[in-house]
Amino acid sequence: MYASTIAPTPAPRSGWIEAPAIAQAPDAPQQFSRRIAATLKLLAEKLAVQRRVVHTGDRIYQAGREFGCLYIVNSGIYKIVSLMPDGREQVVALKFRGDWLGLDGIAAGRYGSDAIAMDTGEVWAIPYEALLEACLKERQLLNALHEAMSRDIAGERDSLLSVCTLPADARVADFLRYWAESLAKRGMRTDQITLRMTRAEIGNYLGLTLESVSRALSKLARARVIGFAAKCRREVEIPDVEALSAFVQRSLLPQASLQ
Amino acid sequence: MYASTIAPTPAPRSGWIEAPAIAQAPDAPQQFSRRIAATLKLLAEKLAVQRRVVHTGDRIYQAGREFGCLYIVNSGIYKIVSLMPDGREQVVALKFRGDWLGLDGIAAGRYGSDAIAMDTGEVWAIPYEALLEACLKERQLLNALHEAMSRDIAGERDSLLSVCTLPADARVADFLRYWAESLAKRGMRTDQITLRMTRAEIGNYLGLTLESVSRALSKLARARVIGFAAKCRREVEIPDVEALSAFVQRSLLPQASLQ
DNA sequence: CGCAGATTTGAGGGATCTCAAAAGGGGTGG
DNA sequence: CCACCCCTTTTGAGATCCCTCAAATCTGCG
Structure with a gap:
């Protein structure tokens, strides 16, 4: 349908040639679910998370407001809505249990999108600064946070991309x-x-x-x-x-x- | 052209209504550039970064290979190419000075894309584990890393999105x-x-x-x-x-x- | 100079959008 | 409980944008 090939780039030079790619090892069936549970447990133990029950249409945070908390989804499904510079609203991601909300606010100091509950659910609010403190003491937490951010980068990209092509x-x-x-x-x-x-x-x-x-x-x-x-x-x-x-x-x- | 409105979501309930959005404060003209320089300096001081000169077509890392290093761009322009499950190759992002490469590998333990130099430039390779160690001691570094990841999440989303609509x-x-x-x-x-x-x-x-x-x-x-x-x-x-x-x-x- | 790849430009067709109308579902008030 | 209304969804017909195919031109390089 669309351009299916990209122009060849000149062959690699210098010492940068790497070994052939290896197939990605998929998670064992329920491992992912268990890791989420473990992370949630860890957060609950190490931090004073604030649990909040939300209902359909509730806004967890709003684009432009000052960044302060990250939110982790305990239950429910959420949509991330981005207000584009030209004024159009656009659903840019869907979030499920174990996903983090608000990561896009760290860099700018303000949230870059809205997060809206699509049904009844529970999110845990975690003040970013407190999370950082806890991460410094608890390496597991830091790993979990980084994994979540990394997953966000790769996952959002892939889902958006398939969608665009x-x-x-x-x-x-x-x-x-x-x-x-x-x-x-x-x-x-x-x-x-x-x-x-x-x-x-x-x-x-x-x-x-x-x-x-x-x-x-x-x-x-x-x-x-x-x-x-x-x-x-x-x-x-x-x-x-x-x-x-x-x-x-x-x-x-x-x-x-x-x- | 495309659907320009999304169906209205029921009005927020409970205590979740937040104050109206505030316009995003843009960076002062050269502040961004200065922050990049500061981060690069910090990295060079606190870590044994390995500087590598690359040429057009060189592959910094390759999808599927075991994740080990993050790379930060000192100079040059790079394209991130993702191999989709159906075998098509797709350019998914462009990276410039100060951007990090390989962040998508943290979660899976393997890189999720290729990073390819589009001209001569220099990247600094930073073993992820060493970076974490340094981050624990140097809060500034952790902030810089998180900011980069956050920027990746928000930025890639926006550029891809405008492009899709x-x-x-x-x-x-x-x-x-x-x-x-x-x-x-x-x-x-x-x-x-x-x-x-x-x-x-x-x-x-x-x-x-x-x-x-x-x-x-x-x-x-x-x-x-x-x-x-x-x-x-x-x-x-x-x-x-x-x-x-x-x-x-x-x-x-x-x-x-x-x- | 001649070739190979990149780029431009045109013509035609197909996929998706726009506009329109009708049918379905859910909630409210009589 | 039913009627009514509003919103969502479905389906059709025509218009439009972009893709496909094709050919000519340009660029860089051996």
Whole structure:
């Protein structure tokens, strides 16, 4: 669809040639979930975290306000909304249990986005300065923080990127796959997920119009890759996450689009 | 062009309503450049950094290889290339003096991308473990590291995002604006910049075909927003960065596209 | 000088947007 | 409990933007 190759860069010189890449070792099934639990436990023990129950639409922090706290998600799902310089609002990320909120505020001293709860959940507020103090004493904490930031850098990039280079149908499929995978990694069910976003919001996140999202979902349903729960088009049944991945792959093939 | 509004989220409840956003305070003109210099100095003093001169095409690190070092850019320009699960290569970020390379490797224990020099330059290799040790003793260093990571999170997001939601011409304009701004913040000239990427690479970064990039550049040149140096279409003259911003803004207007 | 790769430009087609209308769902008040 | 309204969602038809394919030009280099 889009440019699939980049111009070759001259071959490496000097002593910089590195050994061939090695396949990435995936986390064991539930290891990720356990690490999250361990980090949360550590935080609760070493710091006076402030637990806050939030409801749909609550704003955890707001772009432009002075940075002070980081927040770690204990439960619930959150959207990160960025106000672009030209005034448009844009959903830029989704956050689940174990993810940190507000990391983008460290550098500027102000939050760079809004974090909004998409359902009832609990976040823990952690004053950044106190966290730093604790990190200096507890190496594990520092590692956890750095890991979270690093994950943010790599993860957000990947999800945004697939999204920017895929045709519309595949974008929506990949979005569902990403959501399901995020739940799965945290040990939650994925055969039936509740999208807590309108078609317009999904479209905003994916760079599509709401009509395109709707069409794509209908198409995925026709192809039996997903199903809709009776009575509610926000509930999506995903009998097989692999089928979603396969659909995305298929749409990248040269002679795609016929179906 | 794309969905410009997102569905309204229910109004905030509970005690979570925050004060109205405050405009972001921009850095003083050369403050950014000075902070970079200070950080580099600090690193050189407190750590045994290994300085490495690199040339065009040299790979600083490679996706999949075991993570060990972070790299900080002293000079030169670098591209971060991500190999997507489906095998496509994608330029995902550009890095300039003061930026860190390899941050995405901390979480996974392996680098998640390639970093490739786009011209001759110098990077400093810093073993991550040694850096952590130094950070524990030198609070300034820890702050610098966190600031860099935070900047990565916010910056990469913004640049990728504008890129994903703008029409083709504006994408290219915004790309040039971003490049010029990055140079300006580091105290370098921006009236004449040398793109060290082919049209294909730019297109890959922006999610466009090389033809679209070429057409966009021609259009920008016709509109006198940019100029080409005699004899070399890789040298771009930007007499006025503001004109680029204005061009981007204009293309977002409802009745755009006429010209 | 001639070749290979990069760039420009044009023509046509396809994917997605825009506009529009109708159908569905959920909540409120009678 | 039902009617009504509003918002969301679906679906269609036409317009538009960008991609694809193709050919010519330019640039740098051996």
